[in-house]
Amino acid sequence: MDIEEIQKKLVSKEASCVEITKEYLKNITSLNEKLNAFITVTSEKALSEAEKIDNEIDESEDLDVLFSLKPLLGVPMAHKDLFSTKDIETTAGSNILRGYIPPYDATAVKRIKDAGTVMLGKLNCDAFAHGTTGENSDFGPALNPYDLSRPAGGSSSGSGVAVSAEMAVFATGTDTGGSIRTPASFTNVCGLKPTYGRVSRYGIIAMASSLDSIGHLTRTVKDSARVLKVTAGYDPFDSTSSKIKVPDYLESIIGVKGLKIGVPEEYMGDGIDPEVKSAVKNALKVYEKLGAEIASVSLPHTKYAIAVYYVIVPSEVSSNLARYDGIRFGNSRESFGDEAKRRIMIGTYALSAGYYDAYYLKAQKVRTLVIQDFKKAFEKIDILLGPAMPVLPPKLGENSDDPLKNYLLDVLTCPVNLAGLPALSVPAGFSKEGLPIGIQLIGDHFAEDALFRAGYTYEQETRYYEQKPQLPLKGEDPDGI
Amino acid sequence: MISKDDVLKISRLARLELNESELDKFQRHLAGILQYVEQLNEIDTDEIPPTSHAISDLKSRYQEGSTDSTLSQKEVLENAKEKSDGYIVTKGVL
Incomplete structure (x- = not known):
């Protein structure tokens, strides 16, 4: 279900928020052991929380007002475990933060809750968000629902x-070099990496502070636009958050x-897989059929982006991870995984x-x-379009002996972060073989509205998102594991 | 090329303890990555200014000093495993 469908059910009393929440919890119970998402x-x-929402709806005298004050009312969602959640364990997918319980909510968490x-x-991720496949999680990889022999x-x-x-x-994510667009394109969902500074980074465990995008x-x-409307906007707790007005993305x-x-x-x-191409x-x-004009452009420094990225990111990482000294919170530095080291x-x-x-200076x-x-x-065109990932989802363990090989998978995603777009x-x-493929639309700074328009128009025409993973999942042991 | 001694020195600076086989492994990985990065030297950047931040209109800001939106000591310590007299208790570090 999408946000609109859920809210329609709530308004018409076809289902209560408790019933809807139970449905999602049931899916988690039956699938999480296989997929390792949570x-x-x-x-x-x-x-x-769902019960409180049902009461709120029952007692409301004007549902239009209620839903406009709380635009995501009744929607069950989950946070990447990099987002600080008050009184709920937040591990960043790492052993070093196992058992850490933050005393406050990240701004994005608070805004999503208030909505x-x-x-x-809380959702699985590469430890400290270091990774392209999900296999660097200290909790084991989340598996791809379209083929369990591949990571998500x-x-x-x-x-x-x-x-x-x-x-x-919906689920929150962070994108420092592709970390939202990669799982989105590998699992047939829609992933938004907003402009740098559009969404507050306060309370989200930092990877590379000049690149992290929430x-x-x-x-x-449409759901993506609805969520951004809630999370975007200036936050006094993040000095790099932008004061530029947040538009009504659904309007046009x-x-x-x-x-x-x-x-x-x-x-x-x-280097691009022929099926992706x-x-x-x-x-x-x-797009051409729908009336868009297509032109070829050149971004000549693309081939240097990974080299730039893998100097700037580790430099900022070494500084950001210095705080894990085993004193104020977290376990000792020995518990860092290989990629963090x-x-x-x-x-x-x-x-x-x-x-x-x-x-560093050269990069x-x-x-x-x-x-x-x-x-x-962007002087000549409105948006850019290309593959999100150069390859189809790889097999588990395919690149485990050669970290550089994994780094190279970021070739089409990380330039966007370097430019803050x-x-x-x-x-x-x-x-x-039935593996999902995603395209990536790239806009100029703060042009999320153009991306939603192009993305929505294409999505409505093609409707690939309707092809959900089939049960039993591919690669699943029929007798149960 | 980065040597095993270099890796040992860096690991000490970064407070990471590595055993012999980890030293070998990371020396190999780091050498590969640093060698890859060398390609940046193909580009003449003498006249190019560095970028530390991609969005040009973001500037350092000052704001009114106020304490009303700060967590209290009680809140900060609430989830700590062990505490005493308003402090978090940890293992000795010195």
């Missing part, structure tokens, strides 16, 4: 799985006539005296060139 399930809290949602629990994609792995397998209506995964584009969400779509030639090169080409045909060490090296200019300068590429493209990943069909 780290913590907060059933009791969820049911008591009337029911929180179902990371780092917001549990978020993709929960929405895809209907264990939550977003969400939903089944549909349809139509792409005359929209100028640029296809970066570097995003359709040799053909899905993108099909999407372009759909790798990033801390590369960052420590890149920032150390004598190497700073050669690595910051090439970052400027990556941004200039995008800005030049918004991007939306939308389902674009399936491979011959």
